[in-house]
Amino acid sequence: MQWENPRYAFPKAKQYAFLFENAHLMLFSWNRDDAKFLFLIREQREDGLVLDYPGETFTQRVLDTVQSIFFVQVQEDGGAPRRYVLGSYFLAGQQAYGAYYPVEGHGSEVVLFRVEGEAPDLRLEVPEEDEYEEAARAFAEQHHDFIEVQGANR
Template identity: 50%
Template sequence: MEFSDLNIRFRGTTPFVFYFENVHLLLLTYERDDAKFLFRIASQSGTDVTLDYPGETFVERVLDTLSKVFFVQVQEGEEAEAEEYVLGSYFELNGKLYAAYYQREKVDGEVVLFRLEGDTPDYLLEPLEGDEYQRTASYFLENYV
């Protein structure tokens, strides 16, 4: 048996798959220690995923950039209950930063888009409207779905 044939699982972790710019990543979180480990998804075939460590500098950059906006709560309207969302992709379009989020507890839940305003890591999430929403949604669908 070769090492590449092993099926490895990490007990106590929660995996999150997302894009940072054009890099496909896997974040493993350990709630007990609030530890986070980041890997680049080098390839994927069916249920097989090959991971690569992208280097300490890259990991620090990603975690520092997204630390305050990776997990968010979205509330549509004053009467609605807030729902937990997780980052699906972080990207730049026409000189502006955007983030696409999916519902944390729903596999096929809706995706919501926000423009990120301000400086890293203290971004404000601004909802999109009109033409900006259409352009951003088209770009997201073309590049990340």
């Protein structure tokens, strides 16, 4: 039996929308079991999202790639540490980058990091100013419909 317009809610799950190489995804995470489920966002409607299962191979590839770099904590000179969550894993040429937004609140602030290493042992590096500008341009071109980069200041 299939329902015409089912609606589901996961009230105890934390939900994170992000892009992975141009695929728009939703990660559901439960702290209790450290369980994570990944869905492809097929469509956004007024009454919610249409989600689809992307398959085990794709799910494992994405989770293996981003799990260790999904959340980051950034400490700027003299400031309190801030937590960020991955908004996009994207390529600019042959180089991978992560675009992050603040965990608390969803303002327009986006911070970019260069992704180094091989999954699952990835690490993030702060790009130099010229590289940051190039990555910001690539990000804006690829994802202008989803997130805006407010400039290369970090």
